[in-house]
Amino acid sequence: MIFSFALWALAAILRLYAWRSTELLGTMSRKDFVAQIRVKDGSRGRWYRFTGGKLRSGAGIHPQADVVIQFKNAHLGWQILMNMSSGMFDFAYVVLKPFLDPLLLTNAAKNFAFEITGPDDLTLHFTTILNTLLTTHWKQGVRLASGEIRYVNQTNGGPVFVHVKEGKIVRITNMEFDDTDAGPWSIEARGKVFTPPRRTTISPHGLASKSIVYSNKRLLHPLKRVDFDPNGERNPQNRGKSGYVRISWDEALDITANEIKRVRRQHGHGAILNSHGSHHTWGNIGYYLSANIRFMNSIGHTKMVLNPDSWEGWFWGALHHFGYTMRMGTVEPYGQVEDCLKEAELIVYWASDPESSCGSYAAYEGTVRRQWARQLGIDVVHIDPYKNETASWLGGKWIPIIPGTGPALAHAIAHVWITEDLYDRFYIENRTTGFAVFRDYILGVEDGIPKSAEWQQSETGVQAHVVRALARMWAKKKTYLAAGGKGTGFGGANRSATGAQWARGMVCLMAMQGWGRPGVNFGNLTTGAPLDMQFYFPGYADGGISGDMEGTGDSVQNYQRMPHLPSINTSTQKIPRLRIPEALLEGKAVGYPTDPKSLEGQFTPFAYPAPGHSPIRMMYKYGGSHFGTTMESNRLARAYQTEDLEFVVNQSIWNEGEARFADVILPACTNFERTDISEWGSAGGYGHHNFNQLNHRVITLQHKCIEPLGESKSDFQIFLELSKRLGLSAYFAEAKTEIQWCREQFLSSDLAKAVSWKAFMKKGYYVVPPEHDPKNRAPTSMRWFYEGRKKDVPDPSPLPSEYGETYLDGLQTQSGKFEFEASSLKRFGQDPERPPVNRYIASWEGRSSGEIFVRYPLQLLTPHPRFSFHTLGDGKDSILNDIEEHRVLIDGHYYWVARINSADAARRGIENHDLVKLFNDRGAVICAAAVTERLIPGVVHSAESSAEYQPMGEPGSSPDIGGCVNILTPSRFMTAKTSGSAPNSCLIEMVKFHPGGRAQ
């Protein structure tokens, strides 16, 4: 009875809301059809006939219904309808909440007790009508006195307020909190109280978002390569060269869907490669780890395996000494801010420039803390080939070092400590193993070469007396080692042939100084803030709507909290990202997995093609361009032109880089043009508690600030449209829209206990109260280990089986102790470049490379860019181009910047902002020279990740003016038995470039 009433009420409410909502009326007017809702046995039901936007409805079963929603019985039908409509009115949710069962729909769908049948375009249309009814009155944004509406959004560089007027973005700012937002934490240190300001900070690429959204490089319509005919000549050899013609969405989607069907039928399992960038937008729904994976799992794909490209040396090297595989061999980020401010006397920044790299997505949140440290008189030293921005700002000793030689310096520091008895003997005896073997190597007992300050001088370029002064100061003072941008890992030095040696050297030094002792730890105040670690909100790698249990953190928390259908990729074929060109050109590739579960997981190689699988025949490219982030990038251009690759579709926001190599381009919109939900800086499964770099946890409803530009669509919508053509739409969307998925994420989190959906949706953000009481804050990283206690930080890794004896007792290593001689590497025994005790082995491409070094006498350093993020923000004719440290305008073109020491420049007749050609046997890139005194001679400093790839002639073999310096870097892996990238081991020459094409 109540079910029949609900069906009648649905018709009444649809009519009422169609009268009130033009959006709903518009949706209803789009198609004429008959929908039927019924119970399985046909005993109860109601039909709904839509004609020109008008609705007629009647009880009973319609003989010619186009769409049928069927419930196993009336009780289930009523329950599901109540659940689905619970979000319609906020007040109703409070009343209905006790009766709601979030698992109901998922369970019914899994068991076919709830079904939607009919042609996919009509089933999707009917659910769209119902969803529009449920959400049409949901209001986003706050009206300001100026008449503008203030929306909220989130970027890779921080959360933002977006002021919109007449459907156009006026401005984008960082946030200033109001009186109702949670207040900040305070830290008391050495008689002073430090409190961060009540605002968010923002990175340049986040602040420049408006110009990125309104870029003239936006793809506004679907495009097809002019000489691509899916039914005739495909001309793959012209990819990257031919122009494009505008086509309709229907044509673009039909071609793509038909190609998906064709390659699967014609070639079999694994024929589709999903190649995707990371972080070209932000949001838990429309993300590469969310909507993208859900769709790709639904069609089955060869997976692109990401190498740990910001963690390389830590993952392939350091973790063998101390574990932390779940963190890719970097350090647990707890309590360091408070401990450092209270206890530390020195911070050694080693390949660490937080003012440029901004942690990970953390904007300038650590900046104020570094100012506090300066106020407290904590000394600083900087080891970097470039006197970076942090070093220039904070002052302190700058120790320039020849790239790739860091491990030699680390060994020499250990030598000073051992010979002058400046290390923690108790710790060495009680918390570590294998020190004697390490010590003998350092002292030269074994090879007759003491690794002294004098020994390292010719390698590193650091004078022996400087090494001794550094080693003594370090040992005398309680010292924080800031290794890499975040201070707790990462860093350019780990992305080289000696990257694993360097990261291993860093942890060995820390172990010698009693790592975990008050004031002795990893960090540069970027991470380890006293925030609430328990308040749950899913991070970007917690799976979103993906349902993917293998490639995301879905299974850890999100899947238990937000009922949704799982999705599984049934293909076991994999390709390492950096070997996609070889896989396409040579038909084979080998990789070592980025397995975070154990120390040994990385030792088992995988090969492409997988046995019995089809080689790649189609590439579905999603997100940012890979040219700027792929070593020896010209390989990729050549690979695109192979005949074996029958179809390439690229789903992209901007017409740049790889998009120009596609057969069909699907124009996606930015996250300012769709609704999404997320937390600032929260990586979820990719970095547990990653948000604790921030001064405030900020969870945002990413408002749809403006309509999608041109014909562009949200990624979710594009995948949904394709799903429709594959009969997958009900499975893909689970009858939910993006905003409804946002609400599901909201309800699954602790946010639902703190704020109502309506209030959150309108205001757009919530500040999670921090841990005000110091007693409730996370303990300091590694203090438990230093004090010989069980692990007590809120870090769920390593997994239980990784403890040798008792759970939570000791490190993840076999001995449970810090192992100077790593037992995992010893047992592996197959990688002479990674011996169990860290040894200095000069880079395979560097100053001791003989003949190559004679021809290419400059080392190229390619750090992450300062003003853009991956390819986001660069190119696109954005305002970031006008920053002279980023690009320089010469003869009408914005050239990428390459820094060079004044002596090297003078020798080559190069002056500031001259056009220069950087080249080696791998290719050539034309850049704008920036002549500086802040760089060690013999080195060129030019960031990776340009969005542009603009060959002057034949793609893959001509000089590039896009600034894609990774054309020059080696594709060789760090060591033979890893898949670690090593771009910072690169030799080049630089000459003045004359635009006529003739380099002199």
Next chain:
Amino acid sequence: MKKWNLVVDVAECTNCNNCFIACKDEYVGNEFPGYSAPQPLHGHKWINILKKERGRYPTVDVAYVPTMCNHCDDAPCVKQGNGAVIKRSDGIVIIDPDKAVNRKDIVASCPYGAIWWNDEYKVPQIWSFDAHLIDHGWQQPRCVQTCPTGALKAIKVTDAEMGEIAKSEGLEALRPEFNTKPRVLYKNLHLFNKVFVAGEVLATVDGVIDCLSEAAVELHSQGKLLASARTDEFGEFKIDGLSPRAGACELRVSHTGLDPISITLSIEEESVVLNALMMSR
């Protein structure tokens, strides 16, 4: 009468460019009638960050100096504008986007070069202190709102109060010789317009060369002590804030138990870097 002032601390600027970007974001594509025509997408730098490297490798530092319209109290552009440029009672200078059409002459009137010519709208343009936002109740302009280090601060006080602040914090005009009474004042400007003498002091102990800390360093000029410093753990010292073209000086380095050394040097346009000063018994 409280008026707006902007204080720029050169020591705190890391060249993140957020001020520059915020200014672009605010004005590109946006028209604010009575305040400003849209800024062109490229080319204009209403907030323009100057850069100066001092010293030479490896003893080098860098100063970044955000510059913009100084909102001078004695502004040549106001005189030149003849009604097209107004000085508001809160100290802010506005180039009227309507009245100043075709007035390219106003551009050259600014000795700081802070006025930009917009070719599309045919108007001279400046950073207007975001007056349109201030008039809507904003407490600070966008460049200040987004500055991560606090290198930029907007202060609304009386001129007398500002005078006190300038005195106590050592604030100065970028180019005082222009005599335009700017309302943008700089802190730690010596990092940009002065020079330093820096070096490294070493000593041989038991046949091993090491950095010498706690050595006393004095810089004398014409018999007078100009400045002094002590070497740090790395044997390094830096005497900063010296006037360029100070001429001949004598650097004296002394340390207990070691023979003092004396070096004559000449301070010209650039900073002076002294490498590896060896002390011995």
